[in-house]
Amino acid sequence: xxxxxxxxxxxSFSVVAPIDTGINVxxxxxxxxxxxxxxxxxxxxxxxxxxxxxxxxxEDRYQADKEGCWDVIEAGDIVWFKGSRIIGTTPDDNTxxxxxxxxxxxxxxxxxxxxxNANPEAVIFFVEGFSDAAVLAAANQPLVDIITTxxxxxLSVPVPGIEDATKVAVVQNKKLHTGAADNSPSxxxxxxxxxxxxxxxxxxxxxxxxxQKETMSGSYPDMAADWTQILPNHDDIDGYHQTSGTSFAxxxxxxxxSKVLVTLRAEFGDFSSGADPENRLGLMVNGxxxxxxxxxxxxALNLSAWYPxxxxxxxxxxTTPISPVAPCTQVGWGVVNESNVLPIIEHLNGSSPMPxxxxxxxxxxxxNQEIREAYWG
Numbered sequence: 001x002x003x004x005x006x007x008x009x010x011x012s013f014s015v016v017a018p019i020d021t022g023i024n025v026x027x028x029x030x031x032x033x034x035x036x037x038x039x040x041x042x043x044x045x046x047x048x049x050x051x052x053x054x055x056x057x058x059e060d061r062y063q064a065d066k067e068g069c070w071d072v073i074e075a076g077d078i079v080w081f082k083g084s085r086i087i088g089t090t091p092d093d094n095t096x097x098x099x100x101x102x103x104x105x106x107x108x109x110x111x112x113x114x115x116x117n118a119n120p121e122a123v124i125f126f127v128e129g130f131s132d133a134a135v136l137a138a139a140n141q142p143l144v145d146i147i148t149t150x151x152x153x154x155l156s157v158p159v160p161g162i163e164d165a166t167k168v169a170v171v172q173n174k175k176l177h178t179g180a181a182d183n184s185p186s187x188x189x190x191x192x193x194x195x196x197x198x199x200x201x202x203x204x205x206x207x208x209x210x211x212q213k214e215t216m217s218g219s220y221p222d223m224a225a226d227w228t229q230i231l232p233n234h235d236d237i238d239g240y241h242q243t244s245g246t247s248f249a250x251x252x253x254x255x256x257x258s259k260v261l262v263t264l265r266a267e268f269g270d271f272s273s274g275a276d277p278e279n280r281l282g283l284m285v286n287g288x289x290x291x292x293x294x295x296x297x298x299x300a301l302n303l304s305a306w307y308p309x310x311x312x313x314x315x316x317x318x319t320t321p322i323s324p325v326a327p328c329t330q331v332g333w334g335v336v337n338e339s340n341v342l343p344i345i346e347h348l349n350g351s352s353p354m355p356x357x358x359x360x361x362x363x364x365x366x367x368n369q370e371i372r373e374a375y376w377g
Contacts, residue, residue, distance in 0.1 A: 010036075010037045010040065010271070011266060011271065012262050012263075012265035012266035012270060012271055013040075013121070013122075013123055013262060013265075013271075013273055014119070014122055014123065014145050014146070014258035014259075014261040014262045014265070014273055015044070015122070015123045015124075015125050015141075015143050015144045015145050015146075015258075015273045015274065016115050016119070016122045016123070016124060016125070016144075016145065016146045016147075016148065016251075016254050016255065016258050017124075017125040017126070017127060017138035017141070017144045017146065017147045017148070018108065018111050018112045018115060018124065018126055018127070018148050018149075018150075018251055018254075019126075019127045019128075019129060019130075019134045019135060019138060019147065019148070019149050019151075020107055020108030020111045020112070020126075020127075020128070020130075020149075020150060020151070021101055021102055021105045021106070021107045021108035021128065022095070022097075022099055022100050022101035022102055022105070022108045022109070022128045022234075023086060023088060023099065023100070023101050023108050023109050023112050023124075023126050023128075023234075024058070024100070024101045024106075024109040024232065024233070024234045024235065025052055025081040025084050025086045025088070025099070025100065026052060026053075026058055026061050026062070026084075026237050027109065027113075027232045027233065027234075027236070027237055027238070028232075028237055028238045029113050029116060029232040029240075030084045030085050030086050030112070030113075030116070030124070030232075031054075031083060031084055031085075032083065032084055032085045035082065036080060036087075036123070040123070040143070041080055041087070043142065043143045044078060044087055044125060044141055044143055044144075045078045045141065046078045046079065046080045046087060047077055047078055047079075048072075048073065048077050048078070048079045048080075049079070049080050049082050050065060050068070050069035050073075050079055050080070050081050050082065051082045051083065052065055052069070052081050052082065052083050052084065053065050054083055057236070057237070058235055058236050058237050061237070062100075070097050070098075070100060073090075073098040073099065074093070074098070075090055075091060075092060075093035075098065076089070076090075076091060077089060077098070079099060085116070085122070085123065085124050086112075086124050086126055087123070087124065087125050087126065088124075088125075088126040088127070088128065089125075089126070089127055089128070089137055090127070090128035090129060090134075091127070091129060091131075091133040091134055091136075091137045092128075092129050092131060092133060092134070095128060098128065099126065099128050101234040101235075102234075103234075103235060105234065106233065106234030106235070107150070107247065108126070108128070108234075109231075109232055109233070109234040110229075110231040110232065110234070110241075110243055110247070110248060111148070111150050111247060111248065111250075111251045112124060112126060112251065113229075113231040113232040114229055114231060114248045114249075114250075114251040114252045114255065115148065115251045115252070115254055115255040115258070116255065117229060117231070117252060117255065118251075118252045118253075118254075118255025118256045118258075118259060118338070119255040119256065119258045119259040119262070121262065122255060122258045122259075122262075123273075125138060125141060125143075125144050130151050131162070132162055132164060132165040133165075135147065135149065135162050135165035135166055135168075135169065136165050136168060136169075138169065139165060139166075139168050139169035139172075139173055139175065140168075140173070141274070142173075142274045142276040142279065142280075143272070143273045143274040143276075144175060144273075144274055145175060145176065145258060145261055145273050145274055145275070145284065146175060146176045146177070146178065146254045146257055146258055147166070147169050147175060147176070147177045147178075147254075148177070148178045148179075148250055148251045148253075148254035149162060149166070149177070149178075149179050149180065149193055149250070150180040150193075150245075150246065150247035150248070150250050150251065151180070151193065151247075152179070152180065152182065152191055152192055152193030152194065153182075153191065153192060153193075154182065154184075155182055155184050155186050156181070156182040156184070156186040156187065156188060156190060156191035156194075156195075156218065158190040158191075158192075159192065160192060161192025161193055162192060162193060163192045163193075163195075163196045163199075163376060166179065166193075166196060166198065166199055167196065167198055170198040170199070170294065171198050172277075173275070173276070173277065174275035174276075174277060174282040174283075174284070174293065174294050175274070175275060175294065176200065176254075176257060176284075176294050176297065176298065177198065177199045177200065178199070178200045178202055178250045178251070178253050178254045178257075179191075179193035179194040179195075179196075179199040179200065179201055179202070179250065180193055180194060180201075180202055180218075180245075180246040180247055180249070180250040181193075181194040181201050181202060181203040181217065181218020181219075181221045181246050182194075182218045182246070183216050183217065183218075183245050183246055183247075184216055184217075184218070185215060185216065185217070185218070185219050185320075186218055186219065187218070187219050187220045188201040188203065188218040188219065188220055188221040188222075189220060189368065189371055189372055189375060190375060191218065194218060194221055194222075194246075195372055195375070195376065196372065196376045197369055197372040197373045197376060199222075200222045200223060200253065200298065200301070201218065201221035201222045201223070201332070202221060202222065202223050202224070202225055202246060202249050202250040202253050203217040203218040203219070203221040203223070203224045203225075203246055203249065203331060203332070204217035204224055204225065204226070204227030204244070204245070204246050204249045205217075205224040205225070205226070205227060205249075205308070205319075205331060205335055206227060206228070206317065206319050207225075207226040207227070207228075207335075207337055208226075209228075209314070209317060209319070210312050210313055210314040210317045210319055211308040211309075211312050211322075211335075212308060212310070212312065212313045212314075212317070212319035212320060212321050212322055213319060213320045213321075213322055213330045213331055214227045214244075214319055214320075215318060215319060215320045217246055217249075218246060219329060219330055220328070220329050220330075220332065220368055221331065221332045222302075222332045222333060222368075223253060223301070223305060223331070223332055223333060223334070223335070223336045224249065224330075224331035224332065224334065224335050224336070225249035225250070225252050225253045225256075225335070225336050225337065226248070226249055226252050226337060227244050227245065227246070227248070227249050228242060228243070228244040228248075229242070229243065229244075229248050229252065230242055231243055231248065253336055256336060256337070256338065256340065256341055257297065257301065259341055260297065260300075260341055260344050260345055260348070261273075261284060261285065261297070263341075263345050264285045264287070264290070264292060264345060264348060264349060265285055265287065267287070267290075267349060268285060268287025268288050268289070268290040268349075269287050269288045270285050270286050270287040272286070275293070275294060284296075284297060290349070292348060296348065297344075297348070300344045300347050300348050300354070301333075301336065301340070301344060302333045302357070302365070303343075303344075303347060303354040303355075303356070303357060304336065304340040304343045304344045304347070304354060305332070305333035305334030305335060305336055305340065306334045306335055306340075307322055307327045307331070307334045307335070308322050308335060309322070310322045310323065310324055326360075326364060328361055328364035328365055328368070329364065332365065332368070333357070333361070333365055
């Protein structure tokens, strides 16, 4: 997303919806000097603007904004925190401070930081919550492109979760959903966040270390992405910490996909977002002589994935070596990181088509999809 200040032109953009504990809107990681145009705010249903304080400590800023912002936000309000990239909402009235990250948590702030690590210009539609209602708050926003969730049943126990709501988002409203596999070697197929066939299930690999599968990361997913990242703190304005988990590999994947969307929209003159079945005919890119569906983008993602060589495995790293035999059962179609972005773009715009994956990989992942379809219906 780019804004030409002289002409007031808002260029191609993409909207990503992390759904999580809350978010630290005061952190520099989320700051933005420009303003969102009114039509974008209207399109996302914004009914309240908080012009957040930009000076002082985190506590100073919170106290300065408490009376005019935090104390008046109600469940269902959609708030743009002016001065930041964050548009946020909470559909459930069961939180002490709506949208703001819990002082004792920070998960949602880190998750959203991972989106912006991958695509620093993404528009963030943040939803606080862990329920169907939270997912549907993003699913029913026409301009949202990608929903990313990093919560689910521990050990991928096969119990109902958010699958009904993510199905609405993807099958009915034509968005993409990235869902975190469990932080255990449990298969992702039966996981209600990562397992449904309409979701992109993400596990972890050790990017920039030995490039192998993280042992404590779901097996037989769709993809594996960066497990350990440097992400913003939830209770200060400029601090960062290193943290690990599928919780962060998943939004990173969402951010990379949003970068692909922005590039293709810019190339083909598409200046809106989402895939609204009525206004955009279910198309994620609806440009001049070019269109793209969520299935097209997911197919290109699958083609772009790759398997690291097991020869780089460090026995002291705590990772599991990528097997030369059926690596799909470990990391699905394979790894996705920044290196995948350009090949996906060039495949989709026709300038450099990617080859089909080897027969054994396709067979393995077709079996994966058939099992998921049989399980989830």
